[in-house]
Structure formats: C-alpha cells, structure tokens
Amino acid sequence: MVEGNEQVQGRIELAAGPGQQIAAGEITNTIVYFVPARGAPRPKPGRYSIVTRNKRFEPEVLVVPAGSTVSFPNQDEILHNVYSPSTGAGFDLGLYGEGQSAETVFNRATVVQIFCNVHHSMHADVLVAPTPWFARVDGEGRFALTGLPPGPGTLSLWHPRSGMIAREISLPLAAPLLEKLLATKPVIPEHQRKDGASYRPPAR
Incomplete structure (x- = not known):
C-alpha cells in the first residue's frame, strides 16, 4: 500500500434538523474516509x-x-x-x-x-x-487520518441521519477541519418487510 506522511485532523458537529432530535453519543456514528485523486489502494x-x-x-x-x-x-x-x-x-x-x-x-x-x-x-x-484510510469520530466529534499521501483527494463524511458529504481537499492541510452535519432523517428509516408487506403492529 502506498502511504505518505500526511494527515487529516478535524472535528464534526452534528445538529438536529427540523422535527428531529439527537441522542447523547450519536455523534460517534459519524464515519470519515479519504480517497486520493489518483485512487486508493485496495483495503x-x-x-x-x-x-x-x-x-x-x-x-x-x-x-x-x-x-x-x-x-x-x-x-x-x-x-x-x-x-x-x-x-x-x-x-x-x-x-x-x-x-x-x-x-x-x-x-x-x-x-x-x-x-x-x-x-x-x-x-x-x-x-x-x-479505501484503507477511514475512521470513526470520538465522543467529541474529533477524528484523525494518518499515513496519507500528499496531493488532492476527496474527504467523505457520513452519518446515517445526514447522508454522505464529500469535500475536495489537498494535502497537506494548513489547519484542522471543522465540518457540520445536519440530522434530517429519522432514527429508523421507513421500510417494509422483505416481501414488501407492512410489519405487524407490536403486541400490547
């Protein structure tokens, strides 16, 4: 695997969208990964x-x-x-x-x-x-990706309630990143049973 000496550090903030609430610790469901413009080695x-x-x-x-x-x-x-x-x-x-x-x-x-x-x-x-360069943020929303090659690439940020966001960056960075995600999706996505039928109401 081609590695370098660059790194990406930063912090993610998760805010509740209209009609949504965020539980304590939910920020740790955020994933960050980096793909160089020339492509990433197979993880x-x-x-x-x-x-x-x-x-x-x-x-x-x-x-x-x-x-x-x-x-x-x-x-x-x-x-x-x-x-x-x-x-x-x-x-x-x-x-x-x-x-x-x-x-x-x-x-x-x-x-x-x-x-x-x-x-x-x-x-x-x-x-x-x-890519082999991915991380889950900590309880404060902080993350660090290390051993990255220099040059341009895409930093992807994902949370199950906000979806995927891509940022074009070039390494080395001058300063840590600060990104904000908006939780607009419900905790449990709308879905049906695998045959397309609705679930039975829970027993009382």
Whole structure:
C-alpha cells in the first residue's frame, strides 16, 4: 500500500434538523474516509460482527473495508431474519435462533442498510469503505487520518441521519477541519418487510 506522511485532523458537529432530535453519543456514528485523486489502494478485508441482542443490532453502525465478512450472531431467545434491501448489496440470511449465526461478504463500496424481517425497530448500517484510510469520530466529534499521501483527494463524511458529504481537499492541510452535519432523517428509516408487506403492529 502506498502511504505518505500526511494527515487529516478535524472535528464534526452534528445538529438536529427540523422535527428531529439527537441522542447523547450519536455523534460517534459519524464515519470519515479519504480517497486520493489518483485512487486508493485496495483495503485489506477483515472479519467483523454485529450481534442481535435485546431486539437491537450491536453496533448499529459499522465501517468495514471492502471485501470484509460480517457475521450476525443471534443472542436473543427469539428468531431473527437479518436482511438488506440495499441496491447492489442486498442479502437475506433467513430465520435463525438463539446461539446461531449467519454471515455475508460486503464487496461493494457503499452504505448497506440492514433490517430484521421480524422486528421493525431493528436497524443497522454498514459503511463499506473503498479505501484503507477511514475512521470513526470520538465522543467529541474529533477524528484523525494518518499515513496519507500528499496531493488532492476527496474527504467523505457520513452519518446515517445526514447522508454522505464529500469535500475536495489537498494535502497537506494548513489547519484542522471543522465540518457540520445536519440530522434530517429519522432514527429508523421507513421500510417494509422483505416481501414488501407492512410489519405487524407490536403486541400490547
């Protein structure tokens, strides 16, 4: 992999859009990655895990290099059916119970939305990075990408409730960056079951 001595440091601020609220710690779901104008080397894939626990995906946001494998172990005493309707990256792992697991490979560099076909409230996002230079911001919104090559490139900023923003930059930078994202999307995106039907109302 071609590396350099440059770095990008900065801080992201997340503001609530009209009718939206932001939970404490939600800023840490922000992902930042850099692609040089001449192209990025293929990142080394790895193995990752998103657990289903208490009718939630943990973590709810994951960033992985393209080509990585993600497993979905079920730690609930109920059945789950993990699936994604994302165009060009969709999958369906079928129903499986407590103590079982299923996995899939994320080859396409994109954002993959993940749901449970049984429980409407379950939602996760996997950002599949096309570059080895990516980071998740900390609780203060700060990030640092190191070992970057000098010259122009694109810095992409993404949060599941704001979408993707691209900034053209050239390294080295004169100062740290400050960027603001606006959360305009709901916590749980509108979606249907994998067959297009509506979810059943939760039992009272």
